[in-house]
Amino acid sequence: MKVRATAPGRVNLIGEHTDYNEGFVLPAAIDYAVTVEAVARKERSVTARSANFPGSETFSLESLERRDGSEKIRWVDYLKGVCWAFGEAGYRLRGAQLAISSSVPVGSGLSSSAALEVAVAAALAGLSGLKLERRELAMLCWRAENEYIGVRCGVMDQFAAALSRAGHAMLLDCRSLEYEYIPLPLERCRLLIVDSRVPRALAVSEYNRRREECEAAVEQLPGLLERPLRSLRDLSAKELVWVEGQLPDPLGRRSRYIVEENERVKRAAAALRSGRLEEYGRLMGLSHTGLRDLYEVSSPELDEIVEAATAVPGVLGARMTGAGFGGCAIVLLEREAESQVRQRLGEAFACRRWREPSFYPTFAAAGLTLSGGGF
Numbered sequence: 001m002k003v004r005a006t007a008p009g010r011v012n013l014i015g016e017h018t019d020y021n022e023g024f025v026l027p028a029a030i031d032y033a034v035t036v037e038a039v040a041r042k043e044r045s046v047t048a049r050s051a052n053f054p055g056s057e058t059f060s061l062e063s064l065e066r067r068d069g070s071e072k073i074r075w076v077d078y079l080k081g082v083c084w085a086f087g088e089a090g091y092r093l094r095g096a097q098l099a100i101s102s103s104v105p106v107g108s109g110l111s112s113s114a115a116l117e118v119a120v121a122a123a124l125a126g127l128s129g130l131k132l133e134r135r136e137l138a139m140l141c142w143r144a145e146n147e148y149i150g151v152r153c154g155v156m157d158q159f160a161a162a163l164s165r166a167g168h169a170m171l172l173d174c175r176s177l178e179y180e181y182i183p184l185p186l187e188r189c190r191l192l193i194v195d196s197r198v199p200r201a202l203a204v205s206e207y208n209r210r211r212e213e214c215e216a217a218v219e220q221l222p223g224l225l226e227r228p229l230r231s232l233r234d235l236s237a238k239e240l241v242w243v244e245g246q247l248p249d250p251l252g253r254r255s256r257y258i259v260e261e262n263e264r265v266k267r268a269a270a271a272l273r274s275g276r277l278e279e280y281g282r283l284m285g286l287s288h289t290g291l292r293d294l295y296e297v298s299s300p301e302l303d304e305i306v307e308a309a310t311a312v313p314g315v316l317g318a319r320m321t322g323a324g325f326g327g328c329a330i331v332l333l334e335r336e337a338e339s340q341v342r343q344r345l346g347e348a349f350a351c352r353r354w355r356e357p358s359f360y361p362t363f364a365a366a367g368l369t370l371s372g373g374g375f
């Protein structure tokens, strides 16, 4: 028996750092994906090869222990993590031989890890005759990344890889995990992902620090507001005006960014739903400014991409995307403007002696697809 599963990477259109504040995000799947071809085997073990990494890996499904968190993460750990999560959820997987290939850039913040997890999970579930809802599959992969790999990420990446719909973004409420498909009117436009190719060296430590700052604000707010509060998502714009100055710096600025960004996500979804791409483009700019000045997670390269791209006629908006400190930005542009944007950004980076950026043009792609044994 043979199964083939393909799961895409994703880009977040707006709603950055809102996920761990139980707020809103708006990801879309991209035209770059991980494909896993799986063949069943008798033994309860998995052998895998990836066209993007050297060597072949084999592990048993019988005794998958949690990994030792101090060891370096290897690509096979993502596969083990997924298998471990199936076991934790009470499912029994069949052994398999996996061939992995991918067009998702690795480590650029386009979520190659979630695409890999979701494609592997779907292929193994398909081979094993398990009938899972896609949402459950996404949660299982999320658990693998958080508890097995040890990366504290929100559910957005796995939800986007498993559940995206072509031509649509996904408005996801990170508290209730309810989601809604928002049509993306990209007839004359497209998204251009620009990878700054700056290693996200600060990303982990600063990401954790932002999380702690948000938690610290949530601890102090009930005293100021005289009401309980679970996360910054619960802070209203009106209350913000009152408490912002009373919180110690930078907690006031961090809180303002989160409150405003959540509002922007809802506005962007409404704008896209009614075909107002220009309005979404404007919100992209405001989101970037907030990330740069209030949340302080941008980088000189990301700022340059946004500034230089926005100056090109036919560009509707641009913003950094992902956790920041390197990684990617997205530019919303009319198709005719793409070559000029590429040229301008290439020149701007060369001028500063930065490495040439990489470009990934995309529309909103489909989520997971499965052929062979399906569910």
Ligand code: ADP
Pocket: 034, 050, 051, 052, 053, 073, 074, 075, 076, 078, 100, 101, 102, 105, 106, 107, 108, 109, 110, 111, 112, 113, 114, 116
């Ligand atoms: P991102 O998800 O932003 O691309 P991560 O650091 O979260 O970056 O995940 C990248 C890791 O995922 C890689 O180092 C590798 O271990 C694994 N990975 C991604 N794509 C593949 C692939 N095609 N084959 C094997 N492993 C992959």
Ligand code: MG
Pocket: 111, 112, 113, 114
């Ligand atoms: Mg990842």
